[in-house]
Amino acid sequence: MRFAIPLSVFILIVGLLAYGLRLDPKNVPSPLIGKPAPAFSLAKLDAPQLYLAKNDLLGQVWVLNVWASWCVSCRAEHEIITRLSALNLAPVIGLNYKDDPDDARRWLQQFGDPYTASIMDADGRVGIDWGVYGVPETFIIDKDGLIKYKHIGPVTHESLETEVLPVLLELTS
């Protein structure tokens, strides 16, 4: 009975630590969810004289996928984004983040281009506006231009099925 209090404190601390270990410190909740998507107007990767702006996409659900040719996880994710794009649920816009345009174009040639369009954010300013801190990141934007979903890190088969597609289907229905 002497040990009842120390033991219960010990168990409490172990419980809290075990819970803390399971949390992913990389999983920072985005304050942008439910907020209007930050404005941008950026040159297209395949046609730098043409610009794509946020307002061009208003009125439809669309996906923003942040990628770069230097990003290893983007290659792992590429297959999933290709699948997503092939479903034709919504345009998938690539935000080519802090990349060399030549490298980026070569990357798309080599692995295939799943994007409706890719736009170039060479100095990462639009990335900052969107709260991007790790490539790849994926956003879903609704018809009113509000950010509805954000995925940090590569989208996997599992997260495509359980998170991205359900959100997309709900918004497009």
Next chain:
Amino acid sequence: MRGLLLCLIFIATSALAAIEAYEFDSPEMEANFIKLTKELRCLVCQNQSLADSNAGLAKDLRRQTYEMLTQGKTPDQVVQYMVDRYGDFVLYRPRLKTSTLLLWLGPFVLLLLVLGLVIRHMRGRQKLAPPDAEAMHKAHQLLSDTQEKQ
């Protein structure tokens, strides 16, 4: 001697690592910049501030901070800009609000709890200390009796 040189090389590079040559309009602006970059967290290397980190994003966010200050934005506006995009996590000093109440007040609650326990413990010991008056009197007599006999 070689060891010393090697050390010097590392000292020099680490000191230079996270510094860009920014020019400030006033010493206050420079002080604000230094204060802000020390208070904002680099989200790539989460245990470093923007001032410490050499990551690409930290560099970009330092540039953003610098530009906003030179545009005449106040430090509070810069902090709000970062929080709007990256969330409260970007702050090294979390704000006081309901979700962080436990974080701010928890240590004081614990301190009060422990103080309470200590006081209770000390009172318990004091209760043991004074024996009743009769026993004191007997003890005193016993001692004086034996002294008289000697």
